[in-house]
Amino acid sequence: MVSNRALAEALFRLAESFPPGDARLAYLRAAYAVFDEPREVAAARRLPAGIPFEVLPTVSLLARCRGEDALAAAAARFSGGYSGHRQGLARQGFFSAAEVLALPVEEQARKLRGAVHFHTRASDGSSSLETMAHALRRRGYFWAVVTDHTQGLACVNGMDSRALELQKRAIARWNERHGDELELVPGVEAEILEDGRLDVPRSHRQGLVVLAGLHTGLGSSRDQTSRLLRALEEPGVFALAHPKGRLFARRPGIRANWEKVFAAAAAAGVILEINGFPRRQDLEPTLAKLALELGCRFMLGSDAHHPRHLVFDRWALAIATAAGVPPERVVNFQPLGRALESPGVLS
Known part of the structure; x- marks a missing residue:
């Protein structure tokens, strides 16, 4: 068989x-x-x-x-x-849907308290903030961080400062009405520029949960260790999103000295994402295991762009399980206050 x-x-x-x-x-x-x-x-x-x-x-x-x-x-x-040929490298280390859905992770999934990575119409999501929030509440989450793209990624309608302010107000209105059931937290998925800086000025990071992600230069064969290390030094970075930048059957991801990157993330208190979007699955189990050994903490992200994508947290959980990551090292299993206890969040 x-x-x-x-x-x-x-x-x-x-x-x-x-x-x-x-x-x-x-x-x-x-x-x-x-x-x-x-x-x-x-x-x-x-x-x-x-x-x-x-x-x-x-x-x-x-x-x-x-x-x-x-x-x-x-x-x-x-x-x-x-x-x-080399194209096959972009398919290595991915779980099929059948493999993920056969894993006995239901009990662990029921213990998830928060969601950290999803998108709305404010950038490239297909649904409104309220629609996504209601879907998250139905899935049993107690808190969720809204992480739309920022203006550095113009190809996906990234938010400028005005759009970000409007979203903060919408989040505040939701929390006034429904915060006792599901508390929303303002955040962004910021773009890591070519030199490792972020596209969000430091003054605009106050009160935001900032995910830093690579979306450009992902097909390059050059080593990008220095770019990631520079991003980890940026004030206000909570987590490194889909660190490798790989995409199933399209690209294997960037080259980097991952031992050095993970050690720097652990030292800086920056969390690493295990992105469960089926075409990403980033980090993969081998790198997640290395990061665990080097003392990193993790977040599970569905990277949902539609309510039906929220189930992709199960893919992230499957990767974490395969890598041997215990729940106590994953912020999604923690209450909101403890989950956001990070030197990377600027108050």
């Missing part, structure tokens, strides 16, 4: 063996459909929806392989012996 992850990888490699065109696109669509399928295909004995008709026979044959060796041999025959 082959896993969805192994079957999807075989389909990705098969797609890459074709030149750009209909066949390549069809196998790519099939690979994503398998990777995102919530149940293991072999156990369900049916193929997921979304697989193009023209590749169904091949996918069906591969899915019936008895073990990964047989799968690799069959895929090699279909691809003419193609063995893959």
Whole structure:
């Protein structure tokens, strides 16, 4: 029996063996459909929806392989012996949906008290602040930090100072009405510029929970250790968001001396995000384990841009569990006051 992850990888490699065109696109669509399928295909004995008709026979044959060796041999025959290239690095260390949903993390998930990373229409989210807040409340959270993008990321309608002030007022109104059930906290996802500074002036960071994230230069092969270290020195940084900047099947993430970065984060009291958005899964378990050994604390982020994305906290929890991160090192399990006890928050 082959896993969805192994079957999807075989389909990705098969797609890459074709030149750009209909066949390549069809196998790519099939690979994503398998990777995102919530149940293991072999156990369900049916193929997921979304697989193009023209590749169904091949996918069906591969899915019936008895073990990964047989799968690799069959895929090699279909691809003419193609063995893959660097693109495959951007798929390493990711959990398939079926793997995540099969993990017994329900009890831990019920103990989550807060959410730290989500977006609204104020930047690139698809829903209003109130819609997201009501969805968070229904999921049982007691507190949540609103973290829309800032103006340095203009391509996603990042907030300027006026938009940020309007959002603070909206948060205050919510807390007046519903704060006893779900308390919202103003925050931002600030852009780390090329020199490591943030796009948010220090004077505007007062009273904000600041996540610092890389969104540019992510395809570069240069080492970006110094850029991250400079960002960790910035006043008011609460957490480093999706530190590696990787994206499933598109880019493996930046190069950096992660031991040095994590040691600096631990020394500065800056928290590291385990981003559960399925296409990010950043940090991955191997790096999260290294950060744990170096004394770091963590936050679990769904990076939700829509209410239905809030379930992605389960992906983050799966990564933390795989890395052996205990709940006491994760701010989401803590009451609000304790969670935000950080030298990175400017009062």
